[in-house]
Amino acid sequence: MKLILPTDIVEDLKPQLPSDVNVVRLDSDGNIDGDATDAEVYFSWFLLKPTILNTVLEAAPKLRWHHAPNAGVDRILTPTNLEQYLKRDITLTNGAGVHSIPIAEFAIAFMLAHAKHLRELYDLQDQHLWKRGFPIRELLDSTLLIIGAGGIGQEIAARAKAFGMRILGSRRDPQALPNFDKIVGADEWRSLLSESDYVVVATPLTPETRGLIDEAALQAMRPDTYLINIARGGVVDEPALIKALQEGWIAGAGLDTVLTEPLPPESPLWSLPNVFLTPHCTGHSPRVKERTLALFLDNLERYRTGRSLRNVVDKKAGY
Numbered sequence: 001m002k003l004i005l006p007t008d009i010v011e012d013l014k015p016q017l018p019s020d021v022n023v024v025r026l027d028s029d030g031n032i033d034g035d036a037t038d039a040e041v042y043f044s045w046f047l048l049k050p051t052i053l054n055t056v057l058e059a060a061p062k063l064r065w066h067h068a069p070n071a072g073v074d075r076i077l078t079p080t081n082l083e084q085y086l087k088r089d090i091t092l093t094n095g096a097g098v099h100s101i102p103i104a105e106f107a108i109a110f111m112l113a114h115a116k117h118l119r120e121l122y123d124l125q126d127q128h129l130w131k132r133g134f135p136i137r138e139l140l141d142s143t144l145l146i147i148g149a150g151g152i153g154q155e156i157a158a159r160a161k162a163f164g165m166r167i168l169g170s171r172r173d174p175q176a177l178p179n180f181d182k183i184v185g186a187d188e189w190r191s192l193l194s195e196s197d198y199v200v201v202a203t204p205l206t207p208e209t210r211g212l213i214d215e216a217a218l219q220a221m222r223p224d225t226y227l228i229n230i231a232r233g234g235v236v237d238e239p240a241l242i243k244a245l246q247e248g249w250i251a252g253a254g255l256d257t258v259l260t261e262p263l264p265p266e267s268p269l270w271s272l273p274n275v276f277l278t279p280h281c282t283g284h285s286p287r288v289k290e291r292t293l294a295l296f297l298d299n300l301e302r303y304r305t306g307r308s309l310r311n312v313v314d315k316k317a318g319y
Contacts (some may be wrong), residue, residue, distance in 0.1 A: 099283035104155035106282035110254030148203030205232035
């Protein structure tokens with residue numbers, strides 16, 4: 001069996017591969033070191049360039065399984081690529097679960113930064129000013145709505161429950177889940193916006209979820225509601241969000257992802273005082289790489305023995 005592996009992880013993986021597995025290396029510019037015509041498996045790495053994916057698909061006509069380390073695969077399943085994946089029956093698996101803990105911790109950090117006015121307190125320290133009187137709040141008894149109660153959403157809920165929060169969630173299958181006080185279907189979350197102190201966007205970006213947090217949703221939130229997006233920038237209507245933040249429809253936003261990344265210098269989001277921006281880094285942790293490699297190796301053994309793979313993506317649904 002032959003694998004196509006990015007040079008970023010070849011040295012980490014090679015000692016753990018079965019002796020009968022051959023490796024073709026792929027560098028960050030898309031150059032393939034070897035013959036990939038009979039390769040069955042491709043393990044891509046983070047920040048996969050569309051040109052590299054196109055190169056692999058053309059060079060590996062016998063490709064049967066592609067594992068991506070990302071949880072979101074919207075940048076892989078473009079209309080052109082999706083056609084090839086379906087036509088060639090290529091199985092796509094993703095890294096759902098490997099980033100859940102660091103992202104969940106960051107979601108809590110966004111909430112605490114807002115409730116405890118950490119931005120203002122940091123500014124006071126920089127200015128050597130001793131000032132009190134901020135309307136500092138507790139998370140206890142606050143209501144959190146998680147739009148997308150998947151793996152990441154469930155990890156957020158587990159941590160938020162420890163703070164004594166009331167937790168609402170939405171998902172395609174509205175079955176009961178640990179730590180959630182209420183779960184609704186994917187089309188019912190709008191009715192919960194007016195009772196939510198915090199709204200976390202944790203749903204994948206698909207054609208159905210693009211622009212999901214639109215002007216109507218933002219207007220349905222209270223002026224003291226805080227929005228957090230740790231999913232994809234395209235899930236939020238960015239012009240509507242900027243308007244909501246400027247006009248005080250909502251209290252503020254913690255944004256780890258935006259529509260165009262890196263965020264253009266001229267974007268108003270840079271300078272809005274009620275925005276906490278992070279550069280799409282909430283999923284970063286040294287342990288993510290460990291979990292990613294372990295997931296791939298487990299799936300590789302499953303693939304070799306004909307068992308079901310973990311984290312198989314529904315290519316038509318997009319996640």
